[in-house]
Amino acid sequence: MTDRPDPFAAPFGSLFGDSMTIAELADGAYTYSGAAKPLENFSFHPATHVFHYGSACFEGLKAHRQSDGSLAIFRLDDHVERMRQSIGRLRMTVPEADLIRTLIVDAVEANADFTPDPPGSLYIRPTFIGTTPNIGAAAAPSDTGLLYVICSPVGDYFAGGIRPLTIYVETKVPRTTPQFGMVKSGANYVMALGPTLDAKRDHGADQVLFATTDDITETGASNFFLIDDDKIVTRQLDESFLHGVTRDSVIKIAADLGYDIEERPLSPTELASWASTGEVFLSGTAAVVAPVGTVIVNDAPHAVRDGQPGPNTLKVREALTSLLTGDAADPHSWRTTVTG
């Protein structure tokens, strides 16, 4: 324990707990030994399906040390369901919810003592890959696969204080294809990478907000919100973007706090005018709630109010954080307590 690297000093996701869980898919069924095993390297044939044809998806959720000393996973069953949805959209055999749930709980319990205290947490990464060694299988799903869970002790995403983000609104290049909008896949990330790097280089942006045909959806890895003293606004759900669990938590918390909720279309023009008086933030498991300080619309930067994190954004962020760490009661039954 004493020789372990400090998650607060390491980049997000670069440290790992020493155990993993893994289930093998073959002949249409998943097999799990029933216990975690040491984290170790894989060895694969160079023709393995995932390396060539992108048969991969993942999840990202967290376990938090609670104020009473116990350990709880946040919104476990919602992440399990989304993983099943992603695997199904890759046209692979969908595992039973119970199996994914067990793999996650066993992995967290095996890695529990790696969990740093809040604001740190244990980031959990369930992963699915197609493993059939056959480069002729371009037009077929892999008939074998691995479903595994690794854990990463993470510190505060905003080490050194919350830094408001600069986001670039992209209206021409889409984030992904329509049929992959709701798949949590590496393929979507690599597609969003080019526009994000270009916006960083050309506009000093941290993230790209995708708004193809002036329809704001989300960034490459997080959902998008407007908030002021009265209401919270976000894009209505459809198949074009990832339905963030944090997005759903934010909406329910905001409703509990008395905000009006508007789920509806949002345009870059509305965003540009909103910025003078309202607040803007991104939501996702890794950063939780990330304030936006500048939005670049039609290549013109607009400060979001004074460019600093706004009071409503911080209020929602606080409310969510206290649910994560057990400082607040759990009215929506979002916490699953595990051993450790």
Ligand SMILES: *Cc1c(COP(=O)(O)O)cnc(C)c1O
């Ligand atoms: C994971 C992800 C999010 C955020 O989802 P959470 O469940 O809130 O972590 C948003 N957009 C994309 C594209 C994602 O992959």
